[in-house]
Amino acid sequence: MSPLVAVVGCGAWGRNHVRTFHELGALAGVVEVMPALREKIRADYPGVPVWSSLEQAFAHADGIVVATPAPSHAALAGRALLAGKGVLVEKPMTLDTRQAKELVGLAAGAGRPLMVGHLLMYQPAIRELKRLLETGAVGRVLRIHQERLNHGRVRNTENVLWSLAPHDVAVLCLLMGGAPRTVRASGAAFLQSGIHDDIHLEFAFRAGRSAHIHSAWYWPGKRRGLRVLGDQGMIAYNESDQSLTLHRKRLKGGDPPAGLAPVDEGSERIYEGQGDPLRLEDQHFLDCLASGAAPLSDGHSGVEVVRVLEEADAQLRQDLNPTAKETA
Secondary structure, eight states, rough: OOOOOOEOOSSSSSHHHHHHHHTTTOEEEEEEOOOHHHHHHHSSTTOOOOESSSHHHHHHEEEEESSGGGGGGHHHHHHHEEEEEEEEEESSSOOSSSHHHHHHHHHHHOOOOOOOOOOGGGGGHHHHHHHHHHHHTTSHHHHHHHHEEEEEEOOOOOOHHHHHHHHHHHHHHHHHHHSSEEEEEEEEEEETBBBBEEEEEEEOOGOOOOOEEEEESSSSSOOOEEEEEESEEEEEEETTTTTEEEEEEEEEETTTTTTGOOOEEEEEEEOOOOHHHHHHHHHHHHHHHHOOOHHHHBHOOOOOHHHHHHHHHHHHHHHHHHHHHHHO
16 A cells, blocks of 8 residues: 655645645645634635644644754654654755754664655656766866855744755765865844844865855845866756756866866756655655655754754854953
């Protein structure tokens, strides 16, 4: 029998999981505490059970999707794992590393999959980019740049780091083959006091590699992409059309200054992705529930992302309170 899941939380993003699992024929029901949203789900999905508590879903579902506000992730995911259910928890997995590690321990004890909703890891173009880097398409990877900028939704319960950067940190760790050795964070809080609206993250990885992430929710245009700089070429990823462009640009070998002369042999689009990443992510969760296999974005990868975010957030908060920084 194919596994069934219950979606907990039907807000702006949770409703997308409801739609996708319903299309996949795997929606056991929905858990929602707000009466207006419960009525909306009943109207849109006649016959789909709608419950007001998580425990009501346990008797009907093999897996639980936690799509509630981030502060509730740890408690809800933990209750589901203790009940023997597989869990897909939206990003950020938790708001601190200790809670994230506790969820990993609960999943191991229950023998159930724990998956984190790092959606970009399921973009076909990102999977292809990972393959290209592993086959040496740009030689040795030197640096990665990522941007997630938009004139978009401004939140007052979390800063732009926790809102936008989890996806990009997860992809960065995937492409670099592990978590960074160090992170340095800087940014500005200019729309709301104490809540960063624009942040820059600088990472150092093994073997001298580095990376940079820029995230902002107050920007004149939408810019979402990634650039990989290698010693034999460069690849640009455009998230809007799921394309990869190979730039045959490098520096001549040898000693400076001749060895630093630029070489440009043109560029070409080498990949255009297709497929709904959320559908791919949700299907992967169903496959892991059925097989017991570890998800691509498993709890361990979630812990690393939370660790990076927690460290960066501490630096940002210190910058907002320089007195505390000086006396620390």
